[in-house]
Amino acid sequence: MLAASTLTLLPQHCKLCGTEYPAEPIAICSECLGPLEPTYPRDRVYPDRDDIERRAPSLWRYREWLPFDGEPVYSHDTGFTPLIEAPCLAAALGVGRAWVKNDAVAQPTLSFKDRVVASAINAAHALGLGVVGCASTGNLANAVAAHAARAGLPAWIFIPEDLEPAKVIGTAVYGANLVRVRGHYDDVNRLCVQLADRFGWGIVNVNLRGYYGEGSKTMAFEIAEQLGWRLPTAVVAPMAGGSLLTKLRKGFGEFLSAELVNGPAPKLFGAQASGCAPIVRLVESGAAKLTPEIPNTVARSIAIGNPADGPFAARAMVESGGWGAHVSDAEIVAGIRLLAETTGVFTETAGGTTVAAALKLAREGRLGQDDEVVVCITGNGLKTTDVVRDVLPEAPVVDAKVREVAALVAARPAPSAREAGFPGA
Amino acid sequence: MPATLHLPAILAKLADAKVIESAGATVGALVSDVATRYPSLAPRLRDADGQPYPFVTFYLNDEDIRFHGGFDAPLADGDEITVVPAIAGG
Numbered sequence: 001m002l003a004a005s006t007l008t009l010l011p012q013h014c015k016l017c018g019t020e021y022p023a024e025p026i027a028i029c030s031e032c033l034g035p036l037e038p039t040y041p042r043d044r045v046y047p048d049r050d051d052i053e054r055r056a057p058s059l060w061r062y063r064e065w066l067p068f069d070g071e072p073v074y075s076h077d078t079g080f081t082p083l084i085e086a087p088c089l090a091a092a093l094g095v096g097r098a099w100v101k102n103d104a105v106a107q108p109t110l111s112f113k114d115r116v117v118a119s120a121i122n123a124a125h126a127l128g129l130g131v132v133g134c135a136s137t138g139n140l141a142n143a144v145a146a147h148a149a150r151a152g153l154p155a156w157i158f159i160p161e162d163l164e165p166a167k168v169i170g171t172a173v174y175g176a177n178l179v180r181v182r183g184h185y186d187d188v189n190r191l192c193v194q195l196a197d198r199f200g201w202g203i204v205n206v207n208l209r210g211y212y213g214e215g216s217k218t219m220a221f222e223i224a225e226q227l228g229w230r231l232p233t234a235v236v237a238p239m240a241g242g243s244l245l246t247k248l249r250k251g252f253g254e255f256l257s258a259e260l261v262n263g264p265a266p267k268l269f270g271a272q273a274s275g276c277a278p279i280v281r282l283v284e285s286g287a288a289k290l291t292p293e294i295p296n297t298v299a300r301s302i303a304i305g306n307p308a309d310g311p312f313a314a315r316a317m318v319e320s321g322g323w324g325a326h327v328s329d330a331e332i333v334a335g336i337r338l339l340a341e342t343t344g345v346f347t348e349t350a351g352g353t354t355v356a357a358a359l360k361l362a363r364e365g366r367l368g369q370d371d372e373v374v375v376c377i378t379g380n381g382l383k384t385t386d387v388v389r390d391v392l393p394e395a396p397v398v399d400a401k402v403r404e405v406a407a408l409v410a411a412r413p414a415p416s417a418r419e420a421g422f423p424g425a
Numbered sequence: 426m427p428a429t430l431h432l433p434a435i436l437a438k439l440a441d442a443k444v445i446e447s448a449g450a451t452v453g454a455l456v457s458d459v460a461t462r463y464p465s466l467a468p469r470l471r472d473a474d475g476q477p478y479p480f481v482t483f484y485l486n487d488e489d490i491r492f493h494g495g496f497d498a499p500l501a502d503g504d505e506i507t508v509v510p511a512i513a514g515g
Contacts (some may be wrong), residue, residue: 028512030435033469033480035512122502131479135514189514190484194507197434206513241515289479292491306482 009068009126012036012210025127025202027209033205035308036210037076038067046258049229059115060285064326066119066218066252067211073125074151077107079218082228088342089355089375093362096370101174101223103352103379109146109170110260111301112219112244112258119215120204121147129202132287133157134194135186136205137240137301138167139379144204145176156201158188163300166383182305184295186306205241216244218412220251224261231256234322234367236358238350239270239279240302242313244378246302249316266374267322269366270313271357273297273332273349279310280324283317290314298387299349301379323366325357332356333387339377346381354378428455428504430465436481436508439466452485452506453496470508482511 009023016034027036046064055061059079060072082102090098103112117140124132133156134144148155155176159168160183160294172178181188196206224231231252239245245268247271249286252265272280274298281291290310297301307313327335332349335356340346347355356377361367381388398404430445437443440463443478449455453475460467472478476496483490484507490498 001511028435028480028510030438033435033478033510033512185514186489187487190482190487190509193433193509193513205515209513243515292489294492304515306511308515 007068007073007122007126009123009211010038010040010067010069013039023127025129025200025207026086027207038210038214040065040067049225049260052225052260059080059118059215059222061340062218062221065214065221065251067214068122068126072118072122075108075114075147076119078114078118079106080222081106083223083374084343084345086343086375089232089339090373090410092342093358093367093373094369095234095362095367095373096369099223099227099372099374100339100345101219101374101376102345103219104347104377104381108150109139109142110383111214111341112144112376112378113139113143114147114216116140116212116215117143117147117204120144120202120212121151122206123151123208124153124202124204125151125212127202130154131156131196131199131201132208133192133201133203134205135159135185135189135203136171137303138163138171138383139301140205141171141176141178142167142383144371145171145174145178148176151173156195158192158195160185160188160300164384164386166337166385167301170383185304186292189304189306192414213243213247216247217251219244219376220248221255224252224255227374229261231261231263232372232374233264234269234371234373236269236271236354236361236367236373238302238354238378239272239307239313239324240269240304240350241307242279242309244376245270245313245316246309248376250322265320268317268320269322269357269361270317270324271354272302272324273299273353274326274328275299276305277302277324277326278305279307279313280326281312283308283324297332297349298384299332299353301348301350301384302353323361325360325364327353327356327360331360333391336381336388337391340381345377347377348381348384349387350379351377351381352387392412426450426500426502426504428500428502428506430455431461431505431507433508433510435510436466436469439463439469449500451496451500451509452483452490452498455500455506456483456496482509483507484509 014029336352
């Protein structure tokens with residue numbers, strides 16, 4: 001049952017050729033097949049710092065930069081996740097200062113995908129759509145299922161067959177129609193493009209994609225506000241489809257244009273797993289076209305071999321003065337442990353990839369003592385415990401006797417990730 | 426080789442058909458035939474260099490042709506080629 005609302009959706013235009021479209025569930029230009037993005041009214045009045053600070057701590061405190069007119073109907077609790085200063089991580093990286101943007105505790109489903117789905121579910125409402133769906137590597141599946149449940153909308157959710165059990169359970173529990181597809185994410189994605197044609201559902205990352213993606217900008221807005229209305233010198237974020245990098249750039253740019261912050265825009269650095277790194281390899285090669293890959297990595301949440309925003313993300317990195325890095329599965333697992341041991345934040349494989357990539361970029365001299373670095377942690381480690389279970393020391397079992405514990409204390413504890421020789425830690 | 430080209434709705438209106446029967450030794454040859462027969466569709470299938478238009482992906486029997494030589498991917502009798510808009514997902 002949809003709530004009564006006056007929420008309306010902004011029209012769209014093609015990012016490439018500029019053709020204009022009314023607010024509809026379409027995401028590509030019928031003229032050139034380029035991506036559509038919302039058209040913000042030129043006379044829109046933007047809030048100042050004081051206005052924003054008086055608002056509730058959610059991503060809707062930046063609602064003028066989101067593609068709606070009127071008040072959001074759903075997902076009022078999404079966004080405004082903690083930005084945590086991380087001096088031990090800064091020391092491990094060898095950078096001036098470091099912060100963790102902790103979307104591992106995003107609401108309601110513990111990943112940054114809550115941001116994009118908060119935007120998409122309100123878009124679906126404004127368009128009067130009766131069914132929502134997505135193609136997902138896991139976190140988006142969780143988010144669409146949960147936000148759809150709140151909105152009382154049926155959801156059709158498509159995932160690769162072999163996703164982590166926690167991500168399957170964390171979708172099915174909301175009562176969604178969950179379908180496991182044989183193949184990789186790219187097969188699932190192609191299927192969903194065809195399903196959007198066939199059924200007319202609001203598939204958030206297919207035909208609602210222009211509205212959905214805008215939610216990612218709020219991560220940039222929050223970083224700027226939580227740093228005290230200023231910008232870091234560098235941001236490191238994981239890349240799957242590449243959209244987050246492009247939206248971080250757009251978000252920082254919009255706050256600069258609004259004169260809410262000053263100074264140079266941050267250098268943007270993208271992280272991928274070596275077993276699926278088409279965007280990083282595009283940056284490294286300087287090629288004109290992205291070469292798709294067949295994923296083979298433990299970082300399933302970012303295992304997209306044919307990333308739609310790959311060329312745009314590559315441009316965002318290079319033009320901002322940043323770069324990309326890809327890391328092995330062993331480095332990803334070590335990155336999860338390093339983040340946990342230096343910040344108290346337990347992230348999933350995408351976060352391990354980001355931390356390990358930050359370390360690699362620092363060792364290459366691309367990040368240094370002059371840098372203030374924000375590391376974007378986009379997902380929660382409790383969803384991918386299988387990758388760390390076998391590398392963590394097994395907890396000893398004792399009788400309830402002091403002497404047994406004393407014997408343990410006397411013995412050297414099992415080595416941590418740093419002591420175990422994590423490179424550069 | 427006779428084969429079938431399936432178009433997404435956004436391109437089907439340019440050809441006034443969702444499915445086009447055509448033929449060629451390779452995907453590129455088939456696309457060339459279709460482009461000749463449907464001039465308004467042509468620039469959404471091939472770029473100025475005769476390569477796949479960057480905002481579509483061609484699948485040969487459900488596999489991305491870029492893993493099989495791109496437009497040089499050989500066709501067999503009865504193959505199905507599906508064109509899908511590239512901007513989606515993530």
